[in-house]
Amino acid sequence: MSAFAVPGTVINLLLVDDHPMIVEGIRQMLLPEPDLQVVAQANGGEQALELLETHPHVQVVLLDLSMPGMSGIELARAIRANWPDVRVLALSMFHDHATVAEVLEAGGAGYVLKTATCIELSTAIRQVAAGRTYFSQDVADTLLESQQIAGDLKAARLPAITRREREILQLVAREHSNLEIAEALFISERTVETHRRNLLAKTNSKSVVGLIQYAIRHNLLA
Amino acid sequence: MSAFAVPGTVINLLLVDDHPMIVEGIRQMLLPEPDLQVVAQANGGEQALELLETHPHVQVVLLDLSMPGMSGIELARAIRANWPDVRVLALSMFHDHATVAEVLEAGGAGYVLKTATCIELSTAIRQVAAGRTYFSQDVADTLLESQQIAGDLKAARLPAITRREREILQLVAREHSNLEIAEALFISERTVETHRRNLLAKTNSKSVVGLIQYAIRHNLLA
DNA sequence: CAAAAAATACGTGGCAGCACGTAGGCATAC
DNA sequence: GTATGCCTACGTGCTGCCACGTATTTTTTG
Numbered sequence A, B: 001m002s003a004f005a006v007p008g009t010v011i012n013l014l015l016v017d018d019h020p021m022i023v024e025g026i027r028q029m030l031l032p033e034p035d036l037q038v039v040a041q042a043n044g045g046e047q048a049l050e051l052l053e054t055h056p057h058v059q060v061v062l063l064d065l066s067m068p069g070m071s072g073i074e075l076a077r078a079i080r081a082n083w084p085d086v087r088v089l090a091l092s093m094f095h096d097h098a099t100v101a102e103v104l105e106a107g108g109a110g111y112v113l114k115t116a117t118c119i120e121l122s123t124a125i126r127q128v129a130a131g132r133t134y135f136s137q138d139v140a141d142t143l144l145e146s147q148q149i150a151g152d153l154k155a156a157r158l159p160a161i162t163r164r165e166r167e168i169l170q171l172v173a174r175e176h177s178n179l180e181i182a183e184a185l186f187i188s189e190r191t192v193e194t195h196r197r198n199l200l201a202k203t204n205s206k207s208v209v210g211l212i213q214y215a216i217r218h219n220l221l222a
Numbered sequence C: 001c002a003a004a005a006a007a008t009a010c011g012t013g014g015c016a017g018c019a020c021g022t023a024g025g026c027a028t029a030c
Numbered sequence D: 001g002t003a004t005g006c007c008t009a010c011g012t013g014c015t016g017c018c019a020c021g022t023a024t025t026t027t028t029t030g
Helices: A020-030 A045-054 A072-082 A097-105 A118-129 A137-153 A163-173 A178-185 A189-202 A208-217 B020-030 B045-054 B072-082 B097-105 B118-129 B137-153 B163-173 B178-185 B189-202 B208-217
Strands: A011-016 A036-042 A060-064 A087-092 A110-113 B011-016 B036-042 B060-064 B087-092 B110-113
Touching (some): A020 B118, A045 A060, A060 A118, A097 A137, A110 A118, A118 B020, A163 A189, A189 A208, A208 B208, B011 B020, B072 B087, B087 B118
Parallel strands (some): A011 A036, A087 A110, B060 B087
16 A cells, blocks of 8 residues: 555545535535545544544545644644554644644644635645645745744754643633632642743743734634 | 515625635535525625625625735725625624624624534525524624623723724734834834723723734734 | 814833742653 | 653742823814
8 A cells, every 4th residue: 555646546635624614615626626536524633533444545634723622733643643644734724833833743744824725725735645745835934934943942842732731821811810820720820830931932932922822823712 | 776685586695705715615505505696706805895896786795804904894894884785794713702793883794603504604694685684603692791791881882993003903913012012113102002901992801812812813913 | 163083192000920040749751 | 760751839020011090182074
């Protein structure tokens, strides 16, 4: 079984997005492309994993990053771990540094913005299916910027946000103060401050402003 | 010329969204409905207004709230002012108080979330075309909540965000401090603080956290 | 033109967020 | 078994946000 699609053959796709409109839109955009075949679609990460079990032909998963429940990033990791041959193409409305970096780190093969046209989308799918990568222009720009930053920080690997940190971040995004968070979680306000500081560093932001942006882009409010 | 669609006749629609995927998705969802006819589609507010000039048959405009350039709210106002018979149905990913309130104030006839199914969407269109209103369940819940709040504030009409305020908000969302903003706009830091205070009131938020959420939901970063 | 809305500006004061440094307990992974 | 990562926690001090009140000038709108 070959890992990459051979030119001229059909590419089997799995669509994952919680918005029926988007799913339908993508289907429609790919309809005129006979070599791009949508064999299944899921509305959430859990469902996507089930479908992968029953559809071993899937070569490319096109997944939305912001979904309720299991996030797109988590799903990408799960796919990476269980189906290393399946190529993951991320689909998102945003292209901030932290998100793009996470997709790469999770083993994503490409990153397309939701503003993409039909042509761009099908190009991207064919690229990743062929074992290459694809990034929308704005995403590529973001990558270049972060590489400059990364150059300074000397490959400063930002570890992923931990579970506890995510919990703190959610409460911050709901307009709770550090004290309120501390009381809610039965920990010291100092601890909340520490988590918060780590979050600032990991999301590469100067203040709570960047934190909220990260939270919203990762759909941590629901 | 009747303002509202008669049951049994065709409803002419204008789609406005900057994402080709969404536009295609909606077209596809409405295809099986013979009485719902998409006669034009626009990628931005300006284009939508031009199309309304040349398409006098349009009865319902289905518009996305977050678009670069002219926002969906502004477009709704413009339609309200120039084509009072045209019904506006808002389409959005979010249903926070401030946004829903703005749509109502701008004369929107309905508000559908992007998580809507095919059935919900066509129902919504038929409702607004018939002169009624339609709100997705979550949106209706938000409305109820805000009415409770509004009860306290005694019909506290929140005026829309002004141009200057939006400008300030964008800079805040880019992690600039009040002082930086003041220097960039050649105004006093006090003035920035005043704008900021007004923004907090208008967006009904306690801190910068709510401000950023508003900014992102309204696509003020680009 | 008059009225309303928007943009400008000042003062005082308090508390929260954040920088920076430091460190112990605990689980898991190598 | 030790190394690594995570969660926990403290202290000090500064700065910037935000509340509350007030007011003038400019622009827009009816």
